[in-house]
Amino acid sequence: MKNKTSNLRWSVIAVMVLVVMVPLQPVWSQLSQSAPKSFQELSQWPARERAKLQQKQTRFEQLGESEKHDLRQFHQTLQKDPARDQLTQIMRSYTQWLLALPTVERRRIISLPREERFVEVEKLVSEQKASRFKELLNSRLDFDDLSVVADWMNAWIKTEKVNVSKLALEVTETLSEDIQQRLASIPDLAVRLRMTIFASLEKIEMQKWTEMFPQWQQNTDQLLSTISPSAREIYEEAQGEREQLQLVMRWAYNAFLAKRFNWMNVDDRELVKFYQEELSAKDRDMVDRLPAEQYKAALRRLYFRYNRQPRFFEMNFGNGPPAGRLPIP
Structure with a gap:
């Protein structure tokens, strides 16, 4: 249970860092999905998927060298983790949650120091869960x-x-x-x-x-x-x-x-x-x-x-x- 909690904390902090880098479209998503291994494979992708990949690549290229390095290093660390699929899903869920927040609220959270941000996310998720269950009741x-x-x-x-x-x-x-x-x-x-x-x-x-x-x-x-x-x-x-x-x-x-x-x-x-x-x-x-x-x-x-x-x-x-x-x- 302790390891599971540690993994969750690690993945959430990672998401927070990456969302701060690119708040509107998390760049890590392009790193966590299967990329085409050849031009021939890429040519067989639907036009819409190719366009999405191009947009992600463009956004990635716009980052600074330090941010690119951090993303590549993070991707390597993630791929080595035995729970990478679960962690990737957790990251996607938290990213979607952050993007669903009102703009002002999202900016407020993003502006917090990392540890404070983690505490604030836990607090907001807990409040949302309590509110949701009360509505359900x-x-x-x-x-x-x-x-x-x-x-x-x-x-x-x-x-x-x-x-x-x-x-x-x-x-x-x-x-x-x-x-x-x-x-x-x-x-x-x-x-x-x-x-x-x-x-x-x-x-x-x-x-x-x-x-x-x-x-x-x-x-x-x-x-x-x-x-x-x-x-x-x-x-x-x-x-x-x-x-x-x-x-x-x-x-x-x-x-x-x-x-x-x-x-x-x-x-x-x-x-x-x-x-x-x-x-x-x-x-x-x-x-x-x-x-x-x-x-x-x-x-x-x-x-x-x-x-x-x-x-x-x-x-x-x-x-x-x-x-x-x-x-x-």
Whole structure:
């Protein structure tokens, strides 16, 4: 793990140096790809590829001799590294990330000393990842998927009741006194166990979770086989087991609240009131453009999204306590 981290750090620093040299089109890319070995081979390349190669060669020739030497030396070092393919891909990814930044932000990063630049890149990537995952958690399922998730969660809780109870007992003491008191006030044991897991998920290590629930991946696969393609796409955007676990549990929490407060069975009068009093002009225009057979379903989805954002998880993502009391039934 240490060697992997060192390689990553080395490659990122290398990219930073090279992007500083040529910020708009990294020259190292021409060195890291296969060059034609003969004029005959070059002549068989598509005209577009030949033009790209010529542009890269021109840019390379415009560099100073010291920069050319550094690039050639770097290329030789890279080719000797056993992980050169992985490192090249990492470099490409980081270069694309840098080029995707706003111009002012990219220039600010490039202007930093090398070590400061590395720290700043790590910080920005971490912030972007947290923001991306928060957006992912806020992705809303439609009512059909919520119903499927609710049934799946009920079955999972029933099957794993012993382990859920054991885990809930262990993690309760890690929660704040306020949350513990509110959980203790829930008379229904099944609901209390469920809400304890929801409230403490961020504090549970993934290793602990898989030890407690060794069939979790199989259970999740079963859920994925029954939800809609759009819901599966949301799941696939989660990076790693921990994000996937948190996403599934957020779905389960949403589904629990939707059924608990009867949001799935909202009547037409409530929908009309919601349309007239709460829906934004933009969303109203979107709904009005839909075919008649899609109108009500879209309105119901929006009804669930508007001002009905479950907030139990929000305390776990660095935003501070949410406004109001947590929606524990």
